[in-house]
Amino acid sequence: ETGVTQTPRHLVMGMTNKKSLKCEQHLGHNAMYWYKQSAKKPLELMFVYSLEERVENNSVPSRFSPECPNSSHLFLHLHTLQPEDSALYLCASSQDLSNGEGEKLFFGSGTQLSVL
């Protein structure tokens, strides 16, 4: 148990659906992240939040919309996705954004998303 919980674990959606992924961290961390992991590809950083403010948006299409209502919760709202968006979506947290000492990332188990 890493202290980062993601729901749902699996999600199948059509291209016209709207769904949301949820992440909650119980570690008292200040930074939260969304990553995308496609098969046999490196993790791709999507969004970064620090103290509830978005600090990074890595050229992610607008069909992905993040929300961070407080430092413990992070959402990823999905709408009109494409089949190539099918992947494992991972939430992570770290104590801070950058402390100059190297931040360890704590990941949730991910949501396996299939877009039909």
Add this chain to the structure above:
Amino acid sequence: SQKIEQNSEALNIQEGKTATLTCNYTNYSPAYLQWYRQDPGRGPVFLLLIRENEKEKRKERLKVTFDTTLKQSLFHITASQPADSATYLCALDRTGGFKTIFGAGTRLFVKA
């Protein structure tokens, strides 16, 4: 562009032997290098962090080396066990913060 290379082919070794995984990088000058373990259907789990001014780091059966001249890190698991079977990810960071970039990982199989 920045690039991290890890062996894309799986590594198969016999229980009790030392597993050695390689991480090479180009067009990057990381200040920190991390190794994570990922099991199927799970998120990565942090294992070790090594700084650019450190040559070697150990934790129990794990050892990491960091050669900034060769732009390479080696990750060793001694006395390997079937429970060590997983994918191991190399991650680099220049800032000590959130711009960590990951390799695609190497799958390790340890046979009993």
